[in-house]
Amino acid sequence: MINGKIKNWTFISLFLVFLFLQVTFIPQLFFDNYIPNIVLALLLAVSALDNRSINIFYAAFVTGFVLDIFSGNYFGLIIISILFTIFISSYLNYYFLKELFSYNLFLVASLAILIYNTTYIFLISIGDFGQIFFNLKQFLLIIVFQIIYTVILIYPLAHILSRKTCN
């Protein structure tokens, strides 16, 4: 477990900027492809760095709430998916992440993305009576792209945030 303590103002300002970009700029750029979830990448980086903080759960809740407003699917599903993902990833970080810039960060981030997307699609499919499972290949591609985007983002983010930590 890594016990950095990220300054609240750093986290809040970064979080708000990322959240704002996620609902405005990012979908415009990646609309016909696979959209990266930059807020989730930030939350995962913070979770890896500051495992003791519970503020991340509140941030995950706000993220889910805002993304749900802009999403066309049933309201509330992103909140639940993202909360669950952060909850699991905080445990994974606690047990597996002994060093920040290691291969384990990649594994934890990839697993978190898998959990997030699987939970979300599972919750949608409950509402849709399974119709959403029509295209498994597309679903897998979304996960692969999300993992790539998240891994590209999470290491620089963790690097920047680790400089802003205090003990």
Next chain:
Amino acid sequence: MNKEINTKIVTFIFLLVVAVLLIFLNKIGYLDQVKNYTVYFTSPVGKMFQLSSNEVNEFFWTLKSIDKFKVENVELKEENLKMTYEISELKEVQRENEILRKQIKFSESSCSEGVCIEWKMADVIGRDPSNFGKHIFIDLGRSNGIQDGQSVVASGGLLIGKIIEVFDNSSKVMLITDSKSSINSITQTSRANGVVKGSYATGVKLEMINQSEELAVGDLIITSGLEDKVPKGLIIGKISDIKESANKVFKSAGVNMFVDINRIEKIFVAIKS
């Protein structure tokens, strides 16, 4: 350490309960104002990014599509020749039509069969940030007479979606490429009835066509007018390939859309009266 873990579990469960409560509140409409203001405050930036990202996308799209352009160019030249012939034929038909109209004193009007359609132009101000849906936000809402179910078209009468949620000054549009979208439609020449459904990133397809119906590649697919707020005759696309199998109840067909739905900036909402 146990205390930390307990705090996390308690926080997680507490927020989960709040989330479930919010789902319930949303269902009974208590979150409409919150949603309305969230969209309202983000829409100016969304609109600004929409314009700039289109320019960036345009550049990469052009690079990516050079090969496709070459093939398309050949096809368009052939189509152009065919069209030239058809235009000359249509001119004749038009002349004949004018004579007949004069004979029956037909009045020029945008209304047909007692139904008038008003077109309201809107800007795209936001897009779905998740990977599991195709939705856009537009800058017209309840105050502009927008209602659930109204059809949304690009210029040229090309159907792109339907309104699914209306706020005071903005609305959410489900694009026809969304996997939950389904539109009653007919093919223009053979008049085969079907349903155009969205299919994730692959666009749209025409489904539920009876085996007895005739389909032809290139035939136009238009809205059937069976849905209350969707006018008849809006163009959806043309048939690209036909999938039929003797052991299936229905035929299906791939659909080529005439508009790149991801690059739309301005749209029109059809308001039937």
